[in-house]
Amino acid sequence: MNAIITATELASELAKPAPPVLLDVRYQLGGPPGRPEYAAGHLPGAVYVDLDDELAGSPGPAGRHPLPDLDVFAKAMRTAGVRADRPVVVYDGGQGWAAARAWWLLCWSGHPDVRVLDGGLAAWRASGGTLSTAQPTPPPGDFTPAPGALPLLTADDAAALARRGVLLDARAGERYRGEVEPIDRVAGHIPGAVSAPTTENVAEGGTVFRAASELAERFAAVGATPDAEVGVYCGSGVSAAHQVLALAVAGVPAALYVGSWSEWSADPSRPVATGPQPG
Template sequence: MNAIITATELASELTGATGPVLLDVRYQLGGPPGRPEYEAGHLPGAVYVDLDAELAGKPGTAGRHPLPDLDAFATVMRAAGVRADRPVVTYDGGQGWAAARAWWLLRWAGHREVRVLDGGLAAWQASGGAMSTDRVTPEPGDFAPVPGGMPLLTAEQAAALARRGVLLDARAGERYRGEVEPIDPVAGHIPGAVSAPTAENIAEGGTVFRPAAELAERFAAVGATATAEVGVYCGSGVSAAQQVLALAVAGVPAALYVGSWSEWTADPSRPVATGPQPG
């Protein structure tokens, strides 16, 4: 199954007797919360999922968006109507960061049929897709997480991968180089990591992904190919999930370091590199 779905394809699937479960994961770093936007208008039948509260655990030494408690995640997904035998489509209002986080978590937790709406809400509205303000109360699902469906990296594994394989830093280039750090306490990158900002996964001037062939070419240029061992991190495991999604579209399997830079820098003994080179 393709990891993404176009607005036109989704509209067609929603006309069937049993369409996919829709999860609205609108999120903006630092706020405001996405729920008011959801209540002002969402895809018909979509259920809102809060990234901070429901797709991540409490911030701490494991990072700003660590893995959520598995039982709590299962409860949220079942309340949203997620079932093991029914496809899921996630979307957000931007470049797919939050939607990809939900996609990755569900895939990691064992759901086999999850896709991200390519271009998110903007693409849906541009295609003439309907919007709704109806309150959605889905029939409870039966999803039971079984972790291991997607590869996951610890801090130590990420460091080792940077030495033997390809570890991509999905943050903006200036954060990678250590020129600025607006969020975390230390600027720079994991030694050996290669800069690959997520903004370059998106077609210029829009929110949809670049074609698969272009993505494959982009990633190959930094050593990330289908035959390489590839991992990704960002600031807190959100935008990096979009990078893992883009890699999947390009046919390149990749592991996610969920703790990412926010976990890495929580331990002052971990090394930090700066500048444009991996170090």
């Protein structure tokens, strides 16, 4: 099963007797809440899911977007109509990072059929898809999370993987090098990690994923191949989920360090590397 779906493919599936459940996960770091944008227009039948409240726990020592409480996550998914025997398609209004976080959580917690709308809301509208302001009330779902279907890294796991495998830092290059740090306590990267910004997963100037062959070539250049042990982190485990998704499109399984730099850098005892090299 491909991890992404085009707008044209989605339109075809929505016309079937048993269409996929649609989740709208619009979110912007530091920006306005996504719910008003959802209310102003969303894919017909889509249910809004709040990243901060339903796809992450409270910020703290474990990072800015730690794993959510499983009961909270399960309730949100069932309220949205998510069922174990029905496909799910998630989308957002921009970079695809928030949608990827929802994709990763659902896959990690055992849902067998989850895809991200490639290009998100913009791709849907560009394909001629309509929007709705109706607030759907789907029948309650039956999804029960069973964590562990995708690999997950702790801080210590990430440090060890950086030594024996390939740990990708999905943040912007200047943050990796330690030149700037707009959010977290200290600038730099996990020693041994390799810079691979999430923004390079998509076609230049857009939000649609590059071709699978291009992604495979891109990741191979930094050592992330199907036979390597690969992990990813970012600032708080959101854009890194997009990297894990891009790696899946390229045929490379990867683990996610959810706490990411926001957890790593909060502990003064953890080492920090700077500069363009892994260190």
